Amino acid sequence: QNILTVCFSVGYSAVALNHVIDFKEKKQEIIKPVSPSELFPSLPIVQGTSKRIKVLTRLTLIVSDPSHCNLLRSTSANIRLYDIIAVFPKTEKLFHIACTTLDVDLVCINVTEKLPFYFRRPPVNMAIDRGIYFELLYTPAIKDSTMRRYTISNAISLMQICKGKNIVISSAAERPLELRGPYDVANLGLLFGLSEGEAKAAVSTNCRATMLHGETRKSACGVVYTVKKPRKVEEEETVPACKKAKTQA
Amino acid sequence: AAAFERRVLRRAAEHHYLRVRLELSDGGARPNAAQFKQLVVTALRELHGEVGAALPVDVLTYEEKTLSAILRVISSGLVKLWSALTLLGFYQNRRCAFRVLQTSPFLLALSGNSRELVL
Numbered sequence: 001q002n003i004l005t006v007c008f009s010v011g012y013s014a015v016a017l018n019h020v021i022d023f024k025e026k027k028q029e030i031i032k033p034v035s036p037s038e039l040f041p042s043l044p045i046v047q048g049t050s051k052r053i054k055v056l057t058r059l060t061l062i063v064s065d066p067s068h069c070n071l072l073r074s075t076s077a078n079i080r081l082y083d084i085i086a087v088f089p090k091t092e093k094l095f096h097i098a099c100t101t102l103d104v105d106l107v108c109i110n111v112t113e114k115l116p117f118y119f120r121r122p123p124v125n126m127a128i129d130r131g132i133y134f135e136l137l138y139t140p141a142i143k144d145s146t147m148r149r150y151t152i153s154n155a156i157s158l159m160q161i162c163k164g165k166n167i168v169i170s171s172a173a174e175r176p177l178e179l180r181g182p183y184d185v186a187n188l189g190l191l192f193g194l195s196e197g198e199a200k201a202a203v204s205t206n207c208r209a210t211m212l213h214g215e216t217r218k219s220a221c222g223v224v225y226t227v228k229k230p231r232k233v234e235e236e237e238t239v240p241a242c243k244k245a246k247t248q249a
Numbered sequence: 250a251a252a253f254e255r256r257v258l259r260r261a262a263e264h265h266y267l268r269v270r271l272e273l274s275d276g277g278a279r280p281n282a283a284q285f286k287q288l289v290v291t292a293l294r295e296l297h298g299e300v301g302a303a304l305p306v307d308v309l310t311y312e313e314k315t316l317s318a319i320l321r322v323i324s325s326g327l328v329k330l331w332s333a334l335t336l337l338g339f340y341q342n343r344r345c346a347f348r349v350l351q352t353s354p355f356l357l358a359l360s361g362n363s364r365e366l367v368l
Contacts (some may be wrong), residue, residue, distance in 0.1 A: 010348070011364070142338040145295065177272060177346045184335040184349055191332045 006176040014054040014211065016084055018172070020062065056083040056211065060108060064090040066097065084214040086135060092117035099127035105213045106135045106168065109158055111151040119161040128166050133210050134158060138180070138188055139172045155192035164198040168206045262354035265327045266309075269334060270317040272346045280340070282311045285318060289330075292337040292347075297329050304329060309356075317350070319359060327352070 007015050059082040086106035089095040098107050100123055107127065109115075127134070136155050140147035158167075169189055173179045180188075182203050189199025271288075273279070280288060286308050294302035304326045311318040322330045334347040351359050 138336075141336050148296070148336065175344065177274060177344045178338075180335050180346070181348060183352075184331065184347075187328060187331045188335060190328050 003173055003176045003179065006179055010179065010181045012053070012182060014056065014207070016056040016058040016170075018058045018060055018086075019082075020060045054211075056214075058082060058084040058086060060086045060088055062088045062090070063094055063098075066094065083218070084210060085217075090116070095119075096123045099123035099130075099132060103217060104132065105210050105217065106133050108135045108137075109154060111137050111154055112140050112147055114150060115154055115157070119158060121161055124162050128162065131166075131209070131213055133166045133168045133206055133213075134162065135168045135170055136192070137172045138169060138185060139174075139178050141188075142178055142180075152191065159193040164194045166206065167194065167198070167202045168210060169202045170207075262324060264321050265324050265352060265354050266356050266359055267320045267322070267327075267331070267334075267349055268317065268351040268359050269320060270315065270348045270350055271340075272348060273316065273340065274344050277341075277343055279313055279316060281313060282308060285311055288337075288340055289320065289334070292333040293330065296333040296336055301329055301333060306330060319356075321356075324354065 084106065085104045086108050087098045087102060087104045088108040088110070089098045090110075095107070095117060098104060124134075136151070136158075138151070141151045167189070169185050169192075171179055171185070186199045186203045189202045190196065192199075194202060271280075271285070286306075289306055289308070290302050293304055293306070297304075305323055306326075307321040309319040309321055320330070331349065331352070334349065337345065337347055339345065350364075351362055353359055
């Protein structure tokens with residue numbers, strides 16, 4: 001709760017609380033997320049606007065085995081209670097599966113150890129097309145200097161493949177003093193090799209897009225849209241053929 | 250018709266000014282001005298090495314009560330200094346955090362803070 005108070009004072013307009021589920025341990029069940037209204041009876045207002053700060057819930061799945069992904073397709077009711085779902089792949093195959101077929105919003109990139117696999121362009125491009133964002137954490141960089149090196153090296157290798165698109169930088173803060181303000185984090189994006197506009201988007205626009213992606217994932221199962229067909233100017237002879245086509249269709 | 254001339258100066262300011270505040274967990278000694286400067290240089294050295302530590306940084310004002318200071322740095326070194334302050338985690342084995350309150354290429358702009366307006 002202290003962390004959230006600090007978040008609000010530093011100037012964030014939406015915060016997501018993370019629950020991590022690790023599949024190596026046995027008997028993992030997905031617990032219901034803590035409802036934000038229990039923590040704060042009334043959320044303070046974002047500075048400068050008249051809207052309230054949003055507190056969302058988020059689930060991170062650490063997958064090291066393809067069978068763990070079945071959980072995402074299961075009809076467990078608790079998964080639907082989370083606003084954002086993130087997956088943390090440990091092998092190259094799982095990274096490929098997560099980018100191409102899994103129904104998640106974020107793919108976490110490991111910053112605490114050397115990546116066991118190299119990024120390849122095809123799955124990364126498919127993820128960008130699908131609207132999945134890659135997430136980098138910055139709190140390990142505050143704690144330890146070896147982690148700093150891994151964070152920066154993994155981030156740079158990711159940038160080379162994805163050219164700075166679809167990046168979200170987030171903190172995994174466990175204490176209020178591990179949190180940093182939004183402009184500070186955008187500056188860290190410059191260190192990772194993003195351009196200035198991309199770095200600011202990594203903290204603001206891309207995060208909002210992730211929230212919306214999570215909302216659409218929760219609500220929409222299919223989309224119906226109508227397209228206006230361009231009316232072609234036809235000759236007299238082709239009119240009956242056209243009418244025939246209409247009756248057939 | 251009045252003729253006017255428009256001049257655009259890019260990167261005309263030499264220095265950038267930062268107003269920062271150091272947040273420490275309660276209890277324990279507070280750094281004085283020299284120790285504060287030492288802390289800033291240590292942060293630069295940890296992240297950017299000897300070249301970073303050699304960056305010309307000046308502490309213009311320092312208040313020990315609120316642990317807030319105004320720093321001046323060459324404009325080309327702003328990103329290095331800011332990232333070094335962001336990633337600093339420990340001061341004498343105590344957790345700390347640097348909060349950058351304002352930054353501007355003009356010192357006068359640091360005097361007014363629109364975020365502290367009570368509307």
